[in-house]
Amino acid sequence: xxxxxxxxxxxxxxxxxxxxxxxxxxxxxxxxxxxxxxxxxxxxxxxxxxxxxxxxxxxxxxxxxxxxxxxxxxxxxxxxxxxxxxxxxxxxxxxxxxxxxxxxxxxxxxxxxxxxxxxxxxxxxxxxxxxxxxxxxxxxxxxxxxxxxxxxxxxxxxxxxxxxxxxxxxxxxxxxxxxxxxxxxxxxxxxxxxxxxxxxxxxxxxxxxxxxxxxxxxxxxxxxxxxxxxxxxxxxxxxxxxxxxxxxxxxxxxxxxxxxxxxxxxxxxxxxxxxxxxxxxxxxxxxxxxxxxxxxxxxxxxxxxxxxxxxxxxxxxxxxxxxxxxxxx
Amino acid sequence: xxxxxxxxxxxxxxxxxxxxxxxxxxxxxxxxxxxxxxxxxxxxxxxxxxxxxxxxxxxxxxxxxxxxxxxxxxxxxxxxxxxxxxxxxxxxxxxxxxxxxxxxxxxxxxxxxxxxxxxxxxxxxxxxxxxxxxxxxxxxxxxxxxxxxxxxxxxxxxxxxxxxxxxxxxxxxxxxxxxxxxxxxxxxxxxxxxxxxxxxxxxxxxxxxxxxxxxxxxxxxxxxxxxxxxxxxxxxxxxxxxxxxxxxxxxxxxxxxxxxxxxxxxxxxxxxxxxxxxxxxxxxxxxxxxxxxxxxxxxxxxxxxxxxxxxxxxxxxxxxxxxxxxxxx
Numbered sequence: 208x209x210x211x212x213x214x215x216x217x218x219x220x221x222x223x224x225x226x227x228x229x230x231x232x233x234x235x236x237x238x239x240x241x242x243x244x245x246x247x248x249x250x251x252x253x254x255x256x257x258x259x260x261x262x263x264x265x266x267x268x269x270x271x272x273x274x275x276x277x278x279x280x281x282x283x284x285x286x287x288x289x290x291x292x293x294x295x296x297x298x299x300x301x302x303x304x305x306x307x308x309x310x311x312x313x314x315x316x317x318x319x320x321x322x323x324x325x326x327x328x329x330x331x332x333x334x335x336x337x338x339x340x341x342x343x344x345x346x347x348x349x350x351x352x353x354x355x356x357x358x359x360x361x362x363x364x365x366x367x368x369x370x371x372x373x374x375x376x377x378x379x380x381x382x383x384x385x386x387x388x389x390x391x392x393x394x395x396x397x398x399x400x401x402x403x404x405x406x407x408x409x410x411x412x413x414x415x416x417x418x419x420x421x422x423x424x425x426x427x428x429x430x431x432x433x434x435x436x437x438x439x440x441x442x443x444x445x446x447x448x449x450x451x452x453x454x455x456x457x458x459x460x461x462x463x464x465x466x467x468x469x470x471x472x473x474x475x476x477x478x479x480x481x482x483x484x485x486x487x488x489x490x491x492x493x494x495x496x497x498x499x500x501x502x503x504x505x506x507x508x509x510x511x512x513x514x515x516x517x518x519x520x521x522x523x524x525x526x527x528x529x530x531x532x533x534x535x536x
Numbered sequence: 537x538x539x540x541x542x543x544x545x546x547x548x549x550x551x552x553x554x555x556x557x558x559x560x561x562x563x564x565x566x567x568x569x570x571x572x573x574x575x576x577x578x579x580x581x582x583x584x585x586x587x588x589x590x591x592x593x594x595x596x597x598x599x600x601x602x603x604x605x606x607x608x609x610x611x612x613x614x615x616x617x618x619x620x621x622x623x624x625x626x627x628x629x630x631x632x633x634x635x636x637x638x639x640x641x642x643x644x645x646x647x648x649x650x651x652x653x654x655x656x657x658x659x660x661x662x663x664x665x666x667x668x669x670x671x672x673x674x675x676x677x678x679x680x681x682x683x684x685x686x687x688x689x690x691x692x693x694x695x696x697x698x699x700x701x702x703x704x705x706x707x708x709x710x711x712x713x714x715x716x717x718x719x720x721x722x723x724x725x726x727x728x729x730x731x732x733x734x735x736x737x738x739x740x741x742x743x744x745x746x747x748x749x750x751x752x753x754x755x756x757x758x759x760x761x762x763x764x765x766x767x768x769x770x771x772x773x774x775x776x777x778x779x780x781x782x783x784x785x786x787x788x789x790x791x792x793x794x795x796x797x798x799x800x801x802x803x804x805x806x807x808x809x810x811x812x813x814x815x816x817x818x819x820x821x822x823x824x825x826x827x828x829x830x831x832x833x834x835x836x837x838x839x840x841x842x843x844x845x846x847x848x849x850x851x852x853x854x855x856x857x858x859x860x861x862x863x864x865x
Binding site: 239241242243244245296299300318319320322323324325326327329330331333334337340342345346349350352353355356357358359360361363364375378 | 568625653663687692
């Protein structure tokens with residue numbers, strides 16, 4: 208795939224004026240008159256060069272729906288603030304030390320700052336969405352915030368639990384990733400006042416895109432390699448029940464079940480265990496099946512988007528779904 | 537003061553039907569279909585027998601404004617959810633082990649659960665307030681949430697800093713306590729559609745009541761004793777810059793400044809230091825002046841409330857301001 212034509216880069220080009228407005232609004236609203244710690248911590252994360260995929264989805268969705276008002280910029284900033292607050296709290300919960308290639312805020316400052324600055328950004332996000340004056344939009348975004356937190360708690364209690372099913376995995380993924388993607392696209396249609404079937408298509412696109420995005424992420428944790436910039440085996444070491452492992456465990460022999468119980472449930476991991484885990488994942492076709500599920504969700508995203516009237520933005524969003532799975536296709 | 541006639545108990549009596557509705561709504565909304573950890577953690581805190589002062593303020597304020605609709609119950613539950621979420625995160629930030637006489641959630645479960653369940657309750661509070669359909673109410677409550685988080689960050693960065701002024705202290709107090717009190721009373725007037733001067737009076741009452749409430753709390757940390765159920769000296773040990781200490785430091789001799797620098801800035805505390813600190817606070821009249829400020833804020837609360845038309849609820853809220861400072865009067 209040609210680097211110049213990555214669909215998220217073309218989206219960024221096409222929406223650059225509005226994205227500048229979003230970034231200016233983010234900088235304005237992450238300020239604090241009284242507590243300079245807040246913009247310090249926020250800037251560390253916001254300016255680390257994330258792809259701004261979620262706010263871009265809101266801008267693209269509103270624009271492709273013909274929205275002419277100013278509030279898609281507020282909603283895009285809202286979505287990015289919710290995402291940033293979630294990352295700050297995630298890194299505390301996961302005791303992470305790196306994010307986007309830099310030391311995490313909890314490491315550079317402390318857990319307290321990450322918790323409280325995250326709370327501030329949540330509150331700021333609710334202020335921003337309130338400015339839209341659209342109650343339905345507020346309902347969608349506050350529902351998404353609740354689903355995100357619920358998914359995170361579910362992930363916490365499902366960790367190290369080999370009884371975790373694919374159904375629970377899907378709920379976690381909807382919470383941690385897809386809920387914000389689908390809210391990001393749905394609100395674009397809502398503020399543009401589009402008919403219900405179009406709003407539903409935008410929601411379905413965001414939902415399926417988010418799920419495929421997260422499945423790819425979880426797959427690359429076992430399949431990645433230098434090219435993806437990810438470390439292989441982080442989820443295995445953290446004993447997270449992601450789709451590849453759930454599939455492999457479902458087909459495990461007695462001996463293999465004992466291996467998974469020792470390494471994941473008991474956390475007794477030794478030299479060579481990751482290699483053995485990878486061997487088991489391949490033996491049962493778990494990686495390949497996970498990959499097929501990611502592709503199927505990307506197809507669902509494309510099909511939802513294809514139901515909308517043709518436009519440059521629509522076609523770019525369809526391409527984006529292909530791009531998300533391109534790393535494993 | 538006769539136990540039977542404590543004003544918050546009479547308020548609870550008078551509002552018991554609506555308070556039952558608030559409690560039922562809280563129980564309904566703290567549920568989670570997927571993550572049972574959420575209601576477990578929430579129930580531990582919500583059912584520990586807090587006084588429900590904040591939701592009661594919202595109910596009282598709406599009722600005394602003649603509000604007839606159903607949404608004061610939602611807003612009261614919103615206010616209690618914001619308060620509960622804040623307590624969960626506070627206990628993580630302060631590494632607390634006890635709250636309302638019971639082990640804290642971060643101790644019984646873990647910090648991760650407290651952070652994520654707190655996030656869930658924040659999101660739930662935004663869902664609840666959205667149901668009111670009143671954009672001005674949403675603005676007031678999301679502003680309050682931002683002020684609370686900002687105050688907490690300010691408190692974090694001001695800790696151990698002897699340069700903390702009374703002005704910064706007041707900002708912290710407005711953030712950690714008064715912002716939610718004033719939002720709780722203000723929204724009652726707003727949903728009742730009262731004139732601006734009455735809404736302003738309700739805001740001023742909540743603001744002044746919250747400030748006097750927090751000053752009393754900070755004073756009792758040096759002045760309490762068995763009767764109040766508080767440990768003397770917690771703030772000193774945690775090196776928090778509260779009003780008594782700020783006043784004593786402002787009048788300290790060179791020798792005394794060296795004492796405060798050692799104990800608060802450097803955290804080098806030895807046997808007898810708390811007793812010496814108390815002696816210094818008394819020598820400079822810092823406790824008595826702090827007490828006078830608490831009384832002055834209670835007076836401001838009463839005077840704001842007195843500007844509203846006479847009613848049983850109004851008079852009970854006036855008495856409540858006296859009750860808040862009765863422990864130090």
